[in-house]
Amino acid sequence: MQETKEPWEITRSLVVKAEEETNPHYGHRPEERPIKEHMRFGIINVDKPAGPSSHEVTAWLKRILSLESAGHGGTLEA
């Protein structure tokens, strides 16, 4: 019998405290980020093969995508 709810099933409601317009001159909606900024602050869901380490894959991605910096969020070590 399942006892605890998994974190991705938790629903929350948004409660508004105050309203205010956002100035369109500052920042961008994430979907509308200029490509350079989008790549700099982007995330890729990689199906990593078993062979190379995540460090190697990250280095490969940096090279292929000409990225200044890239990191990884951990993998499965079986």
Added chain:
Amino acid sequence: MAGKEYVCMMRLHSDIPQDRVEKVLDEFQGPLYQRPPVRSSVKRRLRIRTVYYNRFIEMDERNVLFKVGCEAGTYIRKLCYDIGEVLGCGAHMQELRRTRVGPFIEDESLVTLHDISYLFSRWKETKDETILRKFVYPMEKALQLIPKINVRDSAVDALCHGAHLTAPGVLSLESGIKIGDVVAVFTQKGEAVTIAEAAVSSENMLKMDHGFVAKTKRVLMPRGMYPKMWRSNQ
């Protein structure tokens, strides 16, 4: 910490009837004691990790395929070993594939290195940016499961400089935030500004008109994206 889901193939060390396997799998749900294996980067102390669910998929002789949803830091190898102990025959983890980490699942966002290579070549040929956006997602996607607080434009730059979040800056927030919870602070446009630790609950954040509501832990947005609008004391 992100919850995980795996598909696991466990190999039993002798033949066990399916109904017994299913019954024991079902028992191994909820909080479990585990000690990290010898080969681990963490301190080997006994700790509790929660298995949210075990779902039997199928069984073929001594191979058992099942899906497991669990808390980060749960050792599936140890889970298989312990299931084997309870079954009496012993068992080990034969194969494992992670199918979820936090908000990331096996959907159209999941790409292989081949996919990335191909898509990148296509982009170079066509210069079509939408190709890159097909597999590179905004970093905000990583924060999908973290409770959110949306703030005024005027609060953003101070936060980018590491300032803690105060009550007047808050426009809206998600319910269920408790003291100590990790929260993500967003602009009205949906851009991530900081990751913070709640200093008060959701209810109090709504009631307060001054004072700290969240302690900034990590700044995500570069300085200067929003103008300096630090309010003077009134």
